[in-house]
Structures are given as structure tokens and as C-alpha cells.
Amino acid sequence: MDIAFTPEQLAFRDEVRAFIAARLPAATRARLRQGHLPNKEETVAWQRILAERGWSAPHWPREYGGAALGQAERLILLDELYRAPAPLPQIFNMNMLGPVLMKFGTPAQRDFFLPKLASLELWFCQGFSEPGAGSDLASLRTSARREGEFYIVNGQKTWTSTAQWADWMFALVRTNPEARKQEGISFLLIDLKTPGITVRPIRSIDGTDHVNEVFLEDVKVPAAHLVGEENKGWDCAKFLLANERTGIANVGLCQERLQLARELAGVDVLAADAALRRELAVLDAEIRALELTNYRFLLTPSQQAALPAFASVLKLKGTEIQQELHALLARLAGADGLEQPVSAEEGPHLVQRYLFSRALSIYGGTSEIQKDILARTILA
Numbered sequence: 537m538d539i540a541f542t543p544e545q546l547a548f549r550d551e552v553r554a555f556i557a558a559r560l561p562a563a564t565r566a567r568l569r570q571g572h573l574p575n576k577e578e579t580v581a582w583q584r585i586l587a588e589r590g591w592s593a594p595h596w597p598r599e600y601g602g603a604a605l606g607q608a609e610r611l612i613l614l615d616e617l618y619r620a621p622a623p624l625p626q627i628f629n630m631n632m633l634g635p636v637l638m639k640f641g642t643p644a645q646r647d648f649f650l651p652k653l654a655s656l657e658l659w660f661c662q663g664f665s666e667p668g669a670g671s672d673l674a675s676l677r678t679s680a681r682r683e684g685e686f687y688i689v690n691g692q693k694t695w696t697s698t699a700q701w702a703d704w705m706f707a708l709v710r711t712n713p714e715a716r717k718q719e720g721i722s723f724l725l726i727d728l729k730t731p732g733i734t735v736r737p738i739r740s741i742d743g744t745d746h747v748n749e750v751f752l753e754d755v756k757v758p759a760a761h762l763v764g765e766e767n768k769g770w771d772c773a774k775f776l777l778a779n780e781r782t783g784i785a786n787v788g789l790c791q792e793r794l795q796l797a798r799e800l801a802g803v804d805v806l807a808a809d810a811a812l813r814r815e816l817a818v819l820d821a822e823i824r825a826l827e828l829t830n831y832r833f834l835l836t837p838s839q840q841a842a843l844p845a846f847a848s849v850l851k852l853k854g855t856e857i858q859q860e861l862h863a864l865l866a867r868l869a870g871a872d873g874l875e876q877p878v879s880a881e882e883g884p885h886l887v888q889r890y891l892f893s894r895a896l897s898i899y900g901g902t903s904e905i906q907k908d909i910l911a912r913t914i915l916a
């Protein structure tokens with residue numbers, strides 16, 4: 537069963553496909569197919585090309601440089617980018633901070649930051665997790681003490697993706713240690729060039745330095761960079777996390793990886809290997825079910841309201857399928873896949889991507905936490 541797109545939506549999909557075919561740099565496409573995550577230069581260059589159509593900020597209102605796409609068109613665009621494969625619009629700027637500033641930011645913050653987020657003149661990273669605060673995020677301890685027109689920030693963030701490339705970080709900090717956990721937290725924008733900040737890379741199992749520790753020692757942050765009210769940062773965080781549902785299932789990426797698996801296996805091997813054919817067919821069926829569930833949930837506001845925990849199904853199932861696909865691709869790459877790549881930036885990366893894919897069931901809310909949410913929903 538296929539999704540019943542309207543003729544307008546099908547025309548939009550064709551338009552997106554044609555644009556990507558004409559404009560996506562071949563080198564970027566080749567690196568992504570080999571299993572690399574897009575690097576900063578690729579993301580910036582591609583986001584600026586997308587911006588020519590307003591597609592770098594697909595769901596943002598036009599007044600902020602977005603394309604004001606509806607949910608269906610946004611999903612179509614996202615899936616086509618994954619299928620290309622092409623870099624997505626930078627997630628921290630476009631999906632996380634942008635919408636938070638539109639809802640909670642001051643006019644001055646919106647005027648200053650939103651255009652720079654859209655153009656990637658400023659690259660933001662997300663400073664939420666800490667050594668003692670991941671799943672239980674509200675236990676965070678990084679403190680911000682108000683002194684005149686500044687906050688003095690002390691503490692440590694960890695697992696901060698792309699902090700090595702970032703200009704700024706949006707962070708949750710504790711402004712009232714006396715209050716109940718969720719009620720003493722604020723949302724701050726921190727310029728990473730401010731004295732007292734150290735970014736230290738964490739080498740991960742795939743040999744890249746994608747994640748970092750960020751240490752903050754007596755860092756002076758102007759009070760004007762507080763988003764929303766002091767001690768109400770948890771509202772911003774909840775809004776940010778709830779907002780992040782559209783890309784959660786990564787359907788287009790699953791389809792692209794499955795197609796690559798078929799190509800890597802090759803017609804002769806597929807013809808001879810019934811077990812492999814079955815494995816591919818099961819994955820195909822699972823991805824189709826994921827796609828239907830994704831569209832049904834995201835295009836039906838009544839379902840979202842009635843079943844908010846459905847996002848947990850998408851995250852859980854989507855990451856399980858991706859992990860299976862990355863494992864299959866590493867296997868199909870065979871001995872070639874075990875070759876050390878020329879560098880973390882070049883060469884085949886399917887085994888490394890498989891290793892990195894272990895993190896999929898950790899970030900964005902671990903699988904255990906998703907199962908917890910689902911269990912509570914079912915029992916409620």
C-alpha cells in the first residue's frame with residue numbers, strides 16, 4: 537500500500553527531486569553514500585543552496601525566511617533529502633532553537649538570531665546533557681548565578697554533538713538550586729568564544745570526534761541571552777523536545793540504506809542467496825510499515841493529540857530498523873569494509889557507520905525510556 541498523495545503533493549515531490557538532482561554536489565552525495573555523516577562545509581554549502589527555495593527552513597514562517605510548508609510537504613522534502621542522500625537542514629538551528637525563539641524569544645533575539653540560524657552564519661549546538669544528567673535531564677547541575685547584567689556560568693556539558701564546529705550553544709542551566717528540579721532551570725544562549733569555555737572532543741568507537749565535552753568556568757553570559765523567563769527554561773526544553781517529531785522515524789534514510797544494500801549485494805548474489813533475499817524483504821516490509829505509521833501519525837493532528845506517545849513508537853522502531861540496516865551494510869561490505877579508511881573524513885565508512893549507529897538508541901531519548909513511556913501509556 538502506498539501513501540495517497542494529492543496531485544499537488546506529487547508535483548511538489550517531483551520538483552524537489554529535480555532540484556536535488558540538479559544541485560546536490562556529486563562529492564557530497566558520494567561521501568554520504570559511503571556512510572559518512574555530512575561535515576560542516578557540506579552542510580553549510582547545501583543549506584545555502586536549499587535556502588534559494590526557502591527549503592533550508594521548510595516549516596518556518598515566510599517572515600523568518602522559511603517556506604511555510606505544510607506537514608506533508610515537509611515530510612516529502614525530508615524523505616527526498618534522505619533518499620538522495622543529501623545533508624538535512626542543520627537540526628540544532630532549524631528544528632530546535634529556531635522554533636523556541638519564535639515562541640519564547642524577545643523581538644530582539646528573533647531579529648538578531650533567526651536570519652543567522654537560517655543562513656548558518658551561526659552554528660549552534662545543544663548543551664543539555666551532563667555527566668549526571670541524561671535521561672533524567674532535570675537533574676542538571678551547571679549553574680548560572682545572576683550578577684548585574686550577566687549570568688556567571690559554571691559546570692560541564694557532555695556528548696555535545698558538533699560543538700567542535702559550533703559558534704554558539706543553547707544550554708539548560710540551573711538558576712535556582714533551592715527550587716524543585718524542573719522549576720530552577722533556565723535556557724541560555726552562550727557564545728562559545730567567551731573566556732572560560734573549553735571544548736574537548738570525545739573520540740567515539742567509529743574513530744570520529746563528533747561528540748564533545750564542554751567545560752564552563754566563570755563564563756559571563758549577558759542576561760539579554762536568557763530565552764523566556766528565568767527559572768522557566770524547562771518549558772522551552774519541553775517545547776523543543778516535543779517539537780522534534782517530524783524527522784524522528786528517518787524513513788527516507790532507511791529506504792536509501794536498503795537500496796544501497798540491494799546494490800552492494802548485486803543481482804547474482806541475491807539470486808543465489810534466499811536467506812539474504814528474505815532478510816531484505818523483511819526490512820522492506822518493516823520500512824513500509826514505518827512509513828505508513830509515520831505519515832498517519834504526523835498528518836493526523838487528532839492522533840497526535842490522542843496518542844502523544846506514538847512519537848516513541850516512531851523513535852524506537854525507526855532506530856531499530858536503522859541499526860539492522862547499518863549492520864547488514866557492514867556485513868555486505870565484507871573484507872573491504874574492514875579496511876581502515878584513509879581518514880575519518882574519506883573512504884568507505886560502512887563499518888564505522890555501523891559502529892556509530894549503536895548510539896541511535898541512546899541519543900534523542902534511549903530505547904528504554906521510549907519503552908517506559910509506551911508502557912505507561914498502555915497501562916494508563
Ligand SMILES: Cc1cc2nc3c(=O)[nH]c(=O)nc-3n(C[C@H](O)[C@H](O)[C@H](O)COP(=O)(O)OP(=O)(O)OC[C@H]3O[C@@H](n4cnc5c(N)ncnc54)[C@H](O)[C@@H]3O)c2cc1C
Pocket residue numbers: 661662663664665666667668669670671672694695696697698747895898899900901902903904905908
Ligand atoms: C552520539 C551521541 C550524541 C549526542 N548528542 C547530544 C547533544 O548534542 N546534546 C546533548 O545535550 N546530549 C547529547 N547526547 C546525550 C544523550 O541525550 C544522552 O546520552 C541520553 O539522553 C542518555 O543519557 P545518559 O548518557 O546520561 O545515560 P543514562 O540516562 O545514565 O542511562 C544509562 C542507561 O540506563 C537506562 N535508563 C536510564 N533511566 C532509565 C529509566 N528511568 N528506566 C529504564 N532505563 C533507564 C538508559 O536507557 C541507558 O541504557 C548525545 C549522545 C550520544 C550517544
